[in-house]
Structure formats: C-alpha cells, structure tokens
Amino acid sequence: MKEFKKVEIKNLTKIFISGKNKVKAVDNLDLTIEPGEFVCLLGPSGCGKTTMLRMLAGFEVPTTGNIFIGNKDVANLTPDKRDTAMVFQNYALFPHMNVFDNIAYGLKVQKRPKAEINERVEKILKLMKMDDFATRVPSQMSGGQQQRVSLARALIMNSGVLLFDEPLSNLDAKLRLHMRDEIRKLQKEVGITSIYVTHDQAEAMSLSDKVVIMKDGKIMQVGSPIEIYQRPNSEFVAKFIGRANILKAKLIPEDGNSATINIFGHEYPSKEDLNGKSKEVDIVVRPETIKFDKKTHEGTVLKSVFMGENHEYEIEVNGQIIEAVLSNPHGKDIKSVGERIGFTFDHEALHIIDNN
Structure with a gap:
C-alpha cells in the first residue's frame, strides 16, 4: 500500500x-x-x-x-x-x-x-x-x-x-x-x-x-x-472567514481567575484569565449567534431583509452597527427599518481578540 x-x-x-x-x-x-x-x-x-x-x-x-x-x-x-x-x-x-x-x-x-x-x-x-x-x-x-x-x-x-x-x-x-x-x-x-x-x-x-x-x-x-x-x-x-461583528468591550476581573465582559453596559461571564487587570478588548460576535428571545440590549433597525431560511438585520446600537441573522423567521416578530429591536448575546459564543 x-x-x-x-x-x-x-x-x-x-x-x-x-x-x-x-x-x-x-x-x-x-x-x-x-x-x-x-x-x-x-x-x-x-x-x-x-x-x-x-x-x-x-x-x-x-x-x-x-x-x-x-x-x-x-x-x-x-x-x-x-x-x-x-x-x-x-x-x-x-x-x-x-x-x-x-x-x-x-x-x-x-x-x-x-x-x-x-x-x-x-x-x-x-x-x-x-x-x-x-x-x-x-x-x-x-x-x-x-x-x-x-x-x-x-x-x-x-x-x-x-x-x-x-x-x-x-x-x-x-x-x-x-x-x-x-x-x-x-x-x-x-x-x-x-x-x-x-x-x-x-x-x-x-x-x-x-x-x-x-x-x-x-x-x-x-x-x-x-x-x-x-x-x-x-x-x-x-x-475573512464568514461574517463577523467586531465590538469594543472591556474585560473586568472577578474573584479568582474569572472575568466578565462588559458590552454596551451589560456584563457577560468570561473564562478569560486576566491576572487581576482590566483591559479594553475587541469581541468577535458572529451574526447567527445573536439571540432575539431576550431583550438585554436595544437598537434601531437600519436594514431588514428576508432571505428565506434567514432574516438579516443591521442594527445600530450606541454608534456601532451590528449584523444579526434570525434563523427560521417563519411566524416570528419581524422588525422593519426604523423600528426598535431587542436582543442579547450568547456569552458562550463571544470570542476575545486582545489587541494589547
């Protein structure tokens, strides 16, 4: 052989x-x-x-x-x-x-x-x-x-x-x-x-x-x-691989080696080991990981496009534009351009790019 x-x-x-x-x-x-x-x-x-x-x-x-x-x-x-x-x-x-x-x-x-x-x-x-x-x-x-x-x-x-x-x-x-x-x-x-x-x-x-x-x-x-x-x-x-939102955030140390990620004023748990130091970071958020079943954050819809199996949004929040994808939109509450929309991030899917 x-x-x-x-x-x-x-x-x-x-x-x-x-x-x-x-x-x-x-x-x-x-x-x-x-x-x-x-x-x-x-x-x-x-x-x-x-x-x-x-x-x-x-x-x-x-x-x-x-x-x-x-x-x-x-x-x-x-x-x-x-x-x-x-x-x-x-x-x-x-x-x-x-x-x-x-x-x-x-x-x-x-x-x-x-x-x-x-x-x-x-x-x-x-x-x-x-x-x-x-x-x-x-x-x-x-x-x-x-x-x-x-x-x-x-x-x-x-x-x-x-x-x-x-x-x-x-x-x-x-x-x-x-x-x-x-x-x-x-x-x-x-x-x-x-x-x-x-x-x-x-x-x-x-x-x-x-x-x-x-x-x-x-x-x-x-x-x-x-x-x-x-x-x-x-x-x-x-x-380059797929679509990604790059959001400004802050890592804040907690007890032990744990930390939280502060995005738009809300804190999400993180496994990042900070050694006791806070720092500014960029967070990668994939559009399909954004959830619409909770209303942790709110923004204005800039784009609302039906794509069949998905519905795609662009949302403006605190001066940052976020791409989001709603899977299987059939029967769900679809927002139009100019409307307000609530969403949250899946903390398990947040990935840190440390530029410091």
Whole structure:
C-alpha cells in the first residue's frame, strides 16, 4: 500500500524581481502537514497561496527555505523528481486523447507495462464511477466530468502528496457543491495527503482537516475549520472567514481567575484569565449567534431583509452597527427599518481578540 507523506515547509521565502522592484510573494513560512491530512491554503488574491503551491509542485524555485516531502528536501528538484501529483484549475486534458488515454498518460511516460496500465486505469475509472466514459474525448464531456478525469489522472500516479490548484473555480455553483463532496469523499477513501488552494471560504471549511489563512505572503492562522471560525486570532481572520461583528468591550476581573465582559453596559461571564487587570478588548460576535428571545440590549433597525431560511438585520446600537441573522423567521416578530429591536448575546459564543 502506498505510504502517504508528511510535508514540512521551513523558512520558505519567494521573492520575484522585476527590474528594480522586488515582491516578496511568500515570506518566511513554516508549516507542517501530517500524512493523510487535507489542508486548504486560503486567502485573498495576492496572498501567496498559489506561489506556495507552485513551489510545492516544483514549478517555482524558492528564494530561500526547505520543502520536505517525507524526509527528502525537494526544494530544488524538478516536478518529475518529487512525489507529488497536481489537479489543475483548467483541467489540462489532452483534447485529442480519450478519457482512458488521458488518465494513462503519466503511466505511459513512466514506461509501465501495458497490462499494469490497463489494470490501474480500469480501477481508477471504477473508483471515479466513470467506466462508461473511457472512449469519450474532453469535448464530449461537461466541466464536472472533465475535472473528474483530471483528478483520476492525478490519483493514478499513486503519489504521496496530491496538490489542487483551485480545481472547482470554473464550475457553476451547483456543480461546485457536488464536486466538493466528491473530492472529500475520495480523499477520505484513498487517504492521500492533500494540499488545496482556494479563495472560497465555504470550500475550505467543508473540505479541510486544517485551514491555513494567508495574507501578504504570511500565515495568519492555522487550525481546524471550527477553530478558525469560532476562535479567530485577529480581526482579519474573523472577517475573512464568514461574517463577523467586531465590538469594543472591556474585560473586568472577578474573584479568582474569572472575568466578565462588559458590552454596551451589560456584563457577560468570561473564562478569560486576566491576572487581576482590566483591559479594553475587541469581541468577535458572529451574526447567527445573536439571540432575539431576550431583550438585554436595544437598537434601531437600519436594514431588514428576508432571505428565506434567514432574516438579516443591521442594527445600530450606541454608534456601532451590528449584523444579526434570525434563523427560521417563519411566524416570528419581524422588525422593519426604523423600528426598535431587542436582543442579547450568547456569552458562550463571544470570542476575545486582545489587541494589547
């Protein structure tokens, strides 16, 4: 059985030079990806995630740093000399070859025996549920089918690490959801170490064991989707993943190591250890955690939009604007723009960003 590889990135930097200008696309990164893990590199355009993936694949040479796949430093090796396979954004299929030959191409380059090639292609076609597509050419298939062929071509190489370069960005929304589920299911079944670049937050959250948030060539936070969403370490991460209110508040020490959070003059319990000191903090409040069954606070509705399964509000309170989401609004007291509305915060969902 194939041994899937651990990936370690150490002090990785990539500087692009254009005339007198230097652009540091990747800035001294360290990252460890365990064997069999599915990791998403997520961030805005220009954050360095694609450059990092291209260095892992061997399409870019690092300016400094190391890339270990297993125990081997591959930072300066060509793509064919490292134990990786890649699924591209544009599928990169040969238009004149049928599905069978597209999938078999890498094995033919390796001069594998014909019987082995046939056996492995038939096996991967069955795994991908594409037995009936073997004789079709790319022009006879949909975008989703072509992407499955591209994935099959990468999987058949039996590499230790599988790389994805925004593979679903060319598909329509419904097909993206379907293919997202297919990729995760396949990765779980095969168990291959996978590194996936995307700018789509929902994609990263649904696929990943671990999410790596990047900005300006640096890693901002690494964690599970739940950790990243519920416990962001900065305002950037909080706002990049989902929607977030960032509210000014004060932490006040209580007896022992406990504390309270004072928001809009009301105190909520906190588990924060303050060492006896009060301090100003920012609080992350997700819109869906705001409750309307209690009237601890009151504000004026600035926006009231029915979205079917949810009703979305913008509420002005003490000069701050809060986004709030009322789930399952059917039969509930819906407020219009200009009306007053009462609400409270779920203290269990309050997350502190300490900027001091």
